[in-house]
Amino acid sequence: MKDILSNSMFFGVLVSILAYEVGVLLKKKLKFALLNPLLISIVIIILILVGFHIDYDTYNDDAQLLSYLLTPATVCLAIPLYEQMELLKKNWKAIIGGIVAGVLTGAVCILVLCLIFRLEHDMYVTLLPKSITTAIGMGVSEELNGIVTITVAVIIITGVVGNVLADFVYKLFHVTHPVAKGVGLGTSAHAIGTAKALEMGEIEGAMGGLSIAVAGILTVIVAPIFSHII
Secondary structure, three states: OHHHHHHOOOHHHHHHHHHHHHHHHHHHHHOOOOOOHHHHHHHHHHHHHHHOOOOHHHHHHHOHHHHHOHHHHHHOOHHHHHHOHHHHHHOHHHHHHHHHHHHHHHHHHHHHHHHHOOOOHHHHHHHOOOOOOHHHHHHHHHHOOOOHHHHHHHHHHHHHHHHHHHHHHHHHOOOOOHHHHHHHHHHHHHHHHHHHHHHHOHHHHHHHHHHHHHHHHHHHHHHHHHOOOO
16 A cells, blocks of 8 residues: 555645645534644644655655645735735735734744743744745745754744634634734735635735735845844
């Protein structure tokens, strides 16, 4: 069975899609916030790889097709943004202010936690780009002499946590405005958070897509400044 799965050209793609669909079905049936499709698919894929003793590299090579689709999918986020251009013009001050506040808050929180737990400089700069998309975060981490592999892991964990907890946090703090929801998810949880924003609505998705780009640019500016503190 292991050889059959490992040698299948579309094993990684098939497992990824089926695992996500299982997550979607469980979420719809049980309607429990923590049963996030993305989180469930990660757990299922890990169990399959461990159960059949399949190397991660084998799975990753087979799933590259999904990675290739990531770029055009990200570009497509510009479509809802274009459709909500009037809303963007109307609320641009609040949107930019929210993104700036989110980026600075994230950087300050990392700084404070690193001081509390007495983390070394290399780990500190590794964590600084945790809330931006992987492509930009890897570059920032490398430029600051961080540990890029850990940065990638932290970025993914940040996105998943943001995706899973979004509904709970918004209900807890009574956040109802679609622009605020989109900006919050895009700024704090990058593309994975924006995927959740798109589930909430078109306006949320558009604001999330904008926030990814702006937060990435601001982090490129802010991270080197904060890197000199520790």
